Amino acid sequence: MYRYDEFDHAFVSGRVEQFRDQVTRRLSGELAEDAFKPLRLMNGVYLQLHAYMLRVAIPYGTLNARQMRMLAHIARKYDRGYGHFTTRQNIQYNWPKLSELPDALAELATVEMHALQTSGNCIRNVTADHFAGAAADEVADPRPYAEILRQWSSVHPEFSFLPRKFKIAVTGAERDRAAIQVHDIGLHLKKNEKGEIGFAVYVGGGQGRTPMIAKKIRDFLPEEDLLSYTTAIMRVYNLHGRRDNKYKARIKILVHETGAEELARQVEVEFADLRDSELKLPERDVAAISAYFAPPELAPRAEGWASLAQWKKADEDFARWVHQNVQPHKHPDYGMVTISLKPIGGIPGDATDAQMEAVADIAEEYAFDEIRVSHEQNLILPHVALADLEPIYRGLVAAGLATANAGLITDIIACPGLDYCALANARSIPVAQEISTRFGAPERQAEIGELKIKISGCINACGHHHVGHIGLLGVEKKGEELYQITLGGSGDENTSIGEIIGRGFEPEKVTDAIEVIVDTYLGLRLNPSEIFLDAYRRVGPQPFKDALYGDKTAEAA
Amino acid sequence: MTKIWNESGFVADDPWIIETEEVQAGSNEKAILGLDAFLAKKDGTDLGVLINPADDVRRLEGHLDRLALVAVAFPAFNDGRAFSHASLLRSRLGFTGEVRAVGDVLIDQIPLMLRCGVDSFAVSNATALKRLAESRLPGIDNHYQPTARPSQDVGSYSWRRRA
Numbered sequence: 113m114y115r116y117d118e119f120d121h122a123f124v125s126g127r128v129e130q131f132r133d134q135v136t137r138r139l140s141g142e143l144a145e146d147a148f149k150p151l152r153l154m155n156g157v158y159l160q161l162h163a164y165m166l167r168v169a170i171p172y173g174t175l176n177a178r179q180m181r182m183l184a185h186i187a188r189k190y191d192r193g194y195g196h197f198t199t200r201q202n203i204q205y206n207w208p209k210l211s212e213l214p215d216a217l218a219e220l221a222t223v224e225m226h227a228l229q230t231s232g233n234c235i236r237n238v239t240a241d242h243f244a245g246a247a248a249d250e251v252a253d254p255r256p257y258a259e260i261l262r263q264w265s266s267v268h269p270e271f272s273f274l275p276r277k278f279k280i281a282v283t284g285a286e287r288d289r290a291a292i293q294v295h296d297i298g299l300h301l302k303k304n305e306k307g308e309i310g311f312a313v314y315v316g317g318g319q320g321r322t323p324m325i326a327k328k329i330r331d332f333l334p335e336e337d338l339l340s341y342t343t344a345i346m347r348v349y350n351l352h353g354r355r356d357n358k359y360k361a362r363i364k365i366l367v368h369e370t371g372a373e374e375l376a377r378q379v380e381v382e383f384a385d386l387r388d389s390e391l392k393l394p395e396r397d398v399a400a401i402s403a404y405f406a407p408p409e410l411a412p413r414a415e416g417w418a419s420l421a422q423w424k425k426a427d428e429d430f431a432r433w434v435h436q437n438v439q440p441h442k443h444p445d446y447g448m449v450t451i452s453l454k455p456i457g458g459i460p461g462d463a464t465d466a467q468m469e470a471v472a473d474i475a476e477e478y479a480f481d482e483i484r485v486s487h488e489q490n491l492i493l494p495h496v497a498l499a500d501l502e503p504i505y506r507g508l509v510a511a512g513l514a515t516a517n518a519g520l521i522t523d524i525i526a527c528p529g530l531d532y533c534a535l536a537n538a539r540s541i542p543v544a545q546e547i548s549t550r551f552g553a554p555e556r557q558a559e560i561g562e563l564k565i566k567i568s569g570c571i572n573a574c575g576h577h578h579v580g581h582i583g584l585l586g587v588e589k590k591g592e593e594l595y596q597i598t599l600g601g602s603g604d605e606n607t608s609i610g611e612i613i614g615r616g617f618e619p620e621k622v623t624d625a626i627e628v629i630v631d632t633y634l635g636l637r638l639n640p641s642e643i644f645l646d647a648y649r650r651v652g653p654q655p656f657k658d659a660l661y662g663d664k665t666a667e668a669a
Numbered sequence: 670m671t672k673i674w675n676e677s678g679f680v681a682d683d684p685w686i687i688e689t690e691e692v693q694a695g696s697n698e699k700a701i702l703g704l705d706a707f708l709a710k711k712d713g714t715d716l717g718v719l720i721n722p723a724d725d726v727r728r729l730e731g732h733l734d735r736l737a738l739v740a741v742a743f744p745a746f747n748d749g750r751a752f753s754h755a756s757l758l759r760s761r762l763g764f765t766g767e768v769r770a771v772g773d774v775l776i777d778q779i780p781l782m783l784r785c786g787v788d789s790f791a792v793s794n795a796t797a798l799k800r801l802a803e804s805r806l807p808g809i810d811n812h813y814q815p816t817a818r819p820s821q822d823v824g825s826y827s828w829r830r831r832a
Contacts, residue, residue, distance in 0.1 A: 126810065130808075
């Protein structure tokens, strides 16, 4: 993984001191809250319902054991002993004190971490495939490019006061695990006929109150043009993105109102002038950054195959966990492990300090000191020998982290909702907990198969409900919480926005509604390998509407 | 009270004044014209022009030799369009005269404005005036991107610079 050099260290400490100065001025009243707000946001500090919230960046979700231990330490010292991993592969703390934040940031800086640009109307933490560097279907590791973009976008003087936030995601495989088509810029790493690396460039995807799928504006952008072309997009957006209405300020609205073709033309005009500028990426720099992401030396561990078969035979729970949470690695003797942060009935994405430390210990001992955070709010050990799966599993069981549900109905994404968030209209966490409990039996989950439920507590869609196979959106109607259900969304290479199925459900009825949908699916699927999303795409909404609302035409909530 | 500041300090007798329907430049003052008014004016040198956020700064191309000053407007500190205007003026159009930030100019934004090629500032915010008087700019010296303002290559990755 990337390691800071002196330049990075000096930059991050400079940023901590800058923020300390801003906090001092805020606390003395010299800096008004409205002027402080964008400054603190650019440093990951939100004002939530009950307290300030600190969101720490985990660039493209990659971290090592030392960093994970620091996250545990921050949870213990500055918070209430836990943290919440987010859909942007970051972690947030819900109870820090403003006056202590500069110290927390200074401690994070000692392990090469920061909270830069995890919020605010600037370029946010760049995300990437959580299986990067390990997945068998990868053309190239997306993280070196994400790292170059991270550096280039850090305190970018021209793009720190954009019309709205700006999110970039990079994937290096055909199977899109980074949801690039619902990002402001999505980059798909690929090779051209000559075998050269470049990117297909997507622009203007996003969720929120106006979900849109990104438009491809470039089939193949050569690697060396990454920063100049991105600058061109950013400049067009900075100058022309709407600033009259914050709900229409994302680049997706600009793309929609301008037209993708015209926008692409404007970007090309800007790019023509930037292409041969100082922004051109030299091959040696790409190579130097890529070297940090070289995969670990993976020795042959063929003995794992026999041991694994034996362990599976001896322990049904272990076998289920391997089946569900371990995926093939590009090296046949290894696997990629998903550590579920979705215990049955628990809070999606939460981890205690002790759990973080347990993961750090396991990563150090067995997994080449590498941990990932997935946008699905789980943790990943990307390089694990099959021969080590059993001790890893025991360690996870001891830490309460061995839930065998990756990709299943209880692997729910949920935003913090009304329990924490000042924007929310409805609670998300209790709904997730109830659904998880209802469907928690292992046999039942296995029978249902792959099914992604995503829950947002308001229209801002932080819980990604638009791309949930089943999406739940909490709304407020006449002072009561109500949950609108969408079906058929997906955030992969075949991205689709879910369709609202009908009027919403009260909190106490929403789990029953999910059960009706699931039972309807089980009754109509062609066979157990036809997953919910495929079945929905085949039959459409009608059977689900009929089951939920009877023969009466469903009215929209 | 608005004061003009540049990296040498506060400017004592700044002659520039933004002309509007109500405000006209006096005999010892120089007018900063709106973009259309400037482009309509066929004569004169050492002129000043105001670029508002929605203006296309590229319309100044071919007229730069008549300009001594371009003011870029920040009607609110969070309207960042003038950062791009200043960058384009310097790197695309090659303007070498004075680029002045006007409007809601705050201390925490001044280092960013400097890097985009702004070199003078019309400041009225009390904290900003105080900090500028004490020469305490809250910028960071290490930069991850080349910008309009020339800066030192640090001999590391191509995109890195130092103030």
